[in-house]
Amino acid sequence: MAVDTTKNPVPFEMAQIPGPEMAKAYNTAVIGAILKKAKRPLLVVGAELFEDPVMFDKAIEIGKTGVPIAATAHSIKGFVDRGYTENVHMIGLHPLTNYLRFKDWQGLDGKGQYDVVIFMGIFYKFASAMFSALKNFNRDIKRVSIDRYYHVNADMTFGNLAFNPDQYHEAVDEVIAKLKA
């Protein structure tokens, strides 16, 4: 049975209540379908992957489906260590989000702006603020979180799974399966 990722849609840091427009928690099938449908998706991963290293393997699985990866903070090291750097780009989350908010940016590969960004493994408060920047200043990009937290400033997110790593891993696996299907 699929993991219910719509449960517990409460901001991970309780006081992160931005305003009238807040994220909806979706199940893995819907999120997977959105990613699969995306024309120019970008997976953005951060340094929290080091705390749960199996997530690097899952990011690589996503990368192998053709989704390019922006490795923020020093997370590139996790990919280098695993010998996978094919479509992985080293860039800070702050400058990356700055580029993403401009419609004329041509992307990390020079082929054009992205239509869906997927955040995973990024320090909660930072990721939330970057989602907020896109929410307010470039609404053409769909904001998806497949992190273990409910991300209030995303368009689509899981509910909080922070205290159940097994369920979280399973949920990400379900998204990957949908992406591969």
Add this chain to the structure above:
Amino acid sequence: MDKMEGSFAVEDMQNVQINIGAIVKEVEEWDQPMGPFPYPSIATLRDWDFKIMNRYKVFYSPICDRCTLCTYGPCDLTGDKRGACGIDQAAQQGRIVLIAVLMGCTAHAAHGRHLYHWCLDKFGDLPFKMGDEILVDAPLTRTIAGIKPKTLKDFGPVMSYVEEQVSQLLACTHTGQEGNFADFESKALHAGMLDSLGKEVSDLIQIVAYDMPRGDEDAPLVECGMGTLDKNKAILITYGHNLAGSAEAMFYTEDNNLWDKVDIGGVCCTAIDNTRICEGIGHPDKEFNDKYRMVGAKAKIAGAIGWWRKMVRGDCMDCIMVDEQCVWTDAIVDAEKYKVPLIATNEKIMLGLPDRTNDPVDEIVDDLVNFRMPGVVVLDPVKAGEVGVKTAIAVKPKRAEIREADPFLSEEDFKKYAESCTYCHSCQFVCPPHIKIGDVVRAAAEGNYEPLSTTYEICVGCRRCEQVCPQDIPILSLYAYANRDYIRNQKFKMRAGRGPVKDTEIRRVGAPLVLGTIPGVIAIIGCGNYPNGTKECYDIAREFVDRGFIVAATGCMAMDMSLYTDEEGKTIWEQFPGGFDGRNICNIGSCVSNAHLHGAGIKVATIFAGRNERANYDDIADYILSKVGACGVAWGAYSQKAASIATGFNRLGVPAVVQSHSVMYRRAFLGRTDKREDWEIIDARDGSKVYCEPAPEHMLYVAESVEECMLMMAKLCFRPSDNNSGRMIKLTHYCDISMKYFGCMPPDWHIYVRHASDLPLKWKEDMMKELESKYGWEIDWKRKAILSGPIRKSDVSFDPTNIERKIRVKK
């Protein structure tokens, strides 16, 4: 400031200035002509601000999508929406940024104003002298106000200027005033500059009045850490930023030979300033000098701001004196609970306590010692100091009795609380550094205290966890109990704040800094909201001092980096000398002392490059932006003061990196390397436009991890003026840090290469191959030369500027 705007110097009449509508007077013995912008008002430097913002795009990440400031609200500003008043999201964010920067600016400036009045009252109008090695003695005052102070009173008009500007700026945030984000940001940059000026005035006044070190690289090593407080004595903690009351407590202790009965330990910047008192070149008042010489070394640094609640729970104090800034507003709640009398000594923090300023000392002490009231306000610093010392000594035995009957936390209590945890994770939901508190407490219940120890320095002491715990577990008390040995043994050495950078030091490092052979100045600045503990302060400092950068620290980060030692048991202050030089680390002083870091940049421009600083802010800032490799870091930035400090650095052309919680500041300045036109710089020799590499690439940057922070700091030290040797050194550090922490070269190393001699020797061959194969550059392999490819050619005579009036001969 009409009079000041109307000032002009009369040609050929040195030292004479005429103020229209005011008196004619001799100004000072200063041979510099008045620059273009004395006492700049809000719009004066707007062109410079827009130059900064054209290159470094204003980036907002709203924390709140609404505006709730007027009765039309709440208004939803999400996306393209506007509020009832017409304001859009970007402008609203700019408005909030301006308010935050003004909060920080006024905190420093009001501190300076208090010291100004107090020091003039106590010491009279002292001559303003910084010693023989500091002739450029008030660089920000000179650069912004265009005056050269001779006595403390000369800072009065400077403070008045700051206060008037702050009033004008705050008015701009009212509904129906400014409506454009860029203009809000220009105003925030103005407030940041005023903040730097207020800090300089504050520190210079206290340096002169309290005879603090004036650029002493051998300032004494003082004791630092909770364990240095002698529990056999009464412990008086002085907490905040303004030393007036605290200094009086020290003088009272000295006058009455009470050091064997009381230990005075500081928390936050008061701690640093206590240890600077009377350690300078000698007070002009001989009696004062004889009496209090080196008294500062008798005070102790209890700890930085992040340790406050840990000290309270660790039972490290008998009496508290609070002054101003960064005092946790529930200090009185803790004080009452733990029977620690509190004396509020400054009007800014009165905590609802009765004002006893006019009561006899012994009556106040009697009330405090017998716990008739948890605290008092005593606004006379002399009386407050006496009350503090007497209360600490008298209350100590009473507190000991109480503790014996009712200890803070017994072994039994500890177990009971730990076992009551239901593992609901409410605590982890609110913990800023994401400590897995449930796991930590569960381990403690099973008798394993190690997680409580390993996460002790990561805990920022915010107490959010306790507030949400449905079982009312006093989590900070569990930490204190499990770490009681650590608290007892937290004994380290920190170098006392040395004060300004000396002119002689600037002469020594000016050329290597501008050419890049000293790879940069790393300015490490205050606060305790670290994303992953205090150890990262030490790691950052050590990384850069080892690499030959000039590392200069101020405030709480200086204290926190003192808590770690090398294999030989030496703190960083004992490992490296304290000069302003490569492979040195200097503690400049408290928060307000970081104005001397701005000052050091100004001095490079004026002493090394011969620029006139007088009322010439944009010219100096332009020089620093283009030629002085420097980068600030506030890894524990938490307050609005950190916002104003960073913004002040930015207006002066110095980039800063902050930690991931700093997204709460909402705004950054980030460059776009894909926009060629953003990186055009003027060659001052002939006015030609040169497309430059992005150096520095950003102006205010949030890093997600300390590794990213260090890489970015190295990168933000690149400047267009680097010579080949300097660029090679900087590129070596940039690439080496990347290899060390990221496992690969940074993806943009090639854009900083202008000539083969810019390439780091250790990777030169491989890099040239990659330039040819990956980036299509033309390489002459016989000569090992780059024929084509770089953004621009290396040119030793290139004189980069962003200001048209600096062009010498137009093409």
